[in-house]
Amino acid sequence: MIDELGHFALVLAFGVSLVQMIVPMIGAHRRDAGLMAVARPAAIAQLALIATAFAVLVYAFVTSDFSLVLVAENSHTTKPLIYKIAGVWGNHEGSMVLWVLILSLYGALVALFGDNLPDGLRARVLAVQASIAVAFLAFILFTSNPFLRLDPAPFEGKGLNPLLQDPGLAFHPPFLYAGYVGLSMAFSFAIAALLEGRVDAGWARWVRPWTLLAWLALTIGIAMGSWWSYYTLGWGGYWFWDPVENASLMPWIVATALLHSAIVAEKRGALKSWTILLAIFAFSLSLVGTFLVRSGVLNSVHAFANDPSRGLVILCIVFFFVGGALALYGWRAPLLKAEGLFAPISREGALVLNNLLLSAAAFAVFIGTLYPLFLDAVGGPKITVGPPFFNLTFGPIMLPLLCLVPLGPFLAWKRADLFPALQRLYGAAAAAIVAALIVLAVKTHGPWLAALGMALAMWLVAGAFVELATRIGLFTNPVAVSLRRAARLPRAQWGMVLAHGGLGIVVAGIVGMTAWRQELVTALKPGESAELAGYTLTLEKVGMREGPNYEALVGVVHVSRDGRDLGYMLPEKRNFPVERQEKTEAAIRTNGVSDLYIVIGEDNGQGAFTIRAYENSFAPWIWAGAIIMAFGGIVSLTDRRYRVGAPVRARARLASAPAE
């Protein structure tokens, strides 16, 4: 009964979305306040209905209601509670419901907190947002109904893919979706602005926090996914350039570009139509990502759906929104008047360069990801484009961008002189050279290029610090004055410093992993030892352990270094009898700078167990840096200008200080 309620709520949500799509749009066109006013209650009702459906689904999973096909296929009574809940989105239908839930959540947030938006813009934004909901709710209801019944209901479910039974992965999809779908806000604002034919500073100020929110959720989601693959897939790799990973990276790159161009649109009134185009592309790439992951065209842990008709429907949705948006752009964009002239060497110029390089990087990833699929679709040979392709394209494009990141904030708006800006970065340059020299002195093995890589990382971190120090006058004022200035510094400024510094730490992690990671593959009998990067690993014994819904083979590995006892590490190989699958649990020991990573395999038939161990230099920095970047996004989001309830002040600030 309750399941029918969930289904009914979804159908109602579809109806409400249809109304929300049509009525406010007509209202905005006719300037009819009554019709426009429909948008806000409709958006909130839409959220309430989809949340109801989602809650019913969660309830069905938690209570193991196997009369639902979805639950029977993807859950099991012995599964721990957290994975019963995570199981809701660990499958195609449930993950699509989560997708529309987050979509409607964003819409409802605009409805609830959009008091300072002009009525027409708000009505149009909500109508566009509803049109996306209509498309995806129809997709769910007609091709992927999560509330299908199974009669008779089985006594037990089939379980969830053990690879997905992991805390890192349980919360990876919600964050990733919050990011993917969050870009729909930028998209809806862009379409609404095109329909109105007007983009002002207020528009850009509204788009930025939404993009920032989506960007930081996407950053966390990508970092979690990467961390998950690092410790569960047993290869110790953090990024595989897998199409599914690329599907999340592409919107991230474009969202990053959008964040930067929106600054120019907000502060200088320039790059308006380019910002709109980026907003369209960012969400389009989210849709392409949804298509790639949900259509089953990819061979991946994410590809739940194998029904080709679903892929076709999503492809149609993608074409409709991307094609429609670009057509509208071509028709209306010329109406947007450009303002704010600037010289090539200026803050704006630097941000344009940032945008061009990021777009080029997204382009390279796009080709590498979709070309093999395209070739296959037209009947060409089956090919794979692996990491070497991306290293040769993405790398060289990002390199100049990374070099220029610290310089940008030192350039003045409108017209700048390069030399004084560079002069301020002498300290950062010196720090980078010192970092390179230290690397050359300490790390005797590994490529010398790594020293340059570390210098680049230091350049980014020190550059961010110099930016902060200059803003608060750290070396020119008494410390107390500096601290007071630091406290008064706009949060967005802090956010930028953190994000750019975090980027430097990510770069250090990637360079370290690429240059100095050491690997050992061997087979050990209990009692035998092996050496890796100065560590002595002794397999003392191998035993079995019972988990809640698995049985694990546990290797007891003693670790020591130069005679110093460093304790035990316990790599596991878990066997899930219900799903008849195995899952590797790597043992990871970190000292903050490098990880010791051990994986155990099966008995090779002669009483020895395969052991694969890595010393992953700087690996933890990759995720630490990503978290710092995301934290920078959070700090920036709390900036007074974006704070809900402070609209008057924001307007006053804008009027008094147009060029900050």
Next chain:
Amino acid sequence: MTRKQRRATFIALGLGILAVAVGLVLNAMRDNIVFFYSPSDVVEKSIAPGTRFRLGGMVEKGSLRHTGPATIAFEVTDFSKRIPVTYTGLLPDLFREGQGVVAEGRLGADGNFTADTVLAKHDEKYMPPEVAAALKKSGRWKEGEEAKP
């Protein structure tokens, strides 16, 4: 600088970066594409030894052997041709005899395929699309289905 010159500067910059990006992509495409072949493809197309490619098919039942401390050997079949494969390292969790596999590596002069990466399907119901296509092509798709217990 006049307005026109400024605009020209940015357009030139944009086109320049686009040209570099296209150049990089084309250059990387030339050398870094890995083709996917079934065992029948390998025999019929007489792939030159040393070429890097992906080999996909089913792991022949009863062919899995441990040949070294951490080295294993098995055969990949599409039910019409078989290719022997050796691999050093840990097999993925879902690697099993009689099920789908994709191995990436190089073919030796002796016809032995040395894999440096082995990918297995991700769950019970799932077969890599490449393997399914290869099996369909060899006309052994149904047999593959029936061969499963």
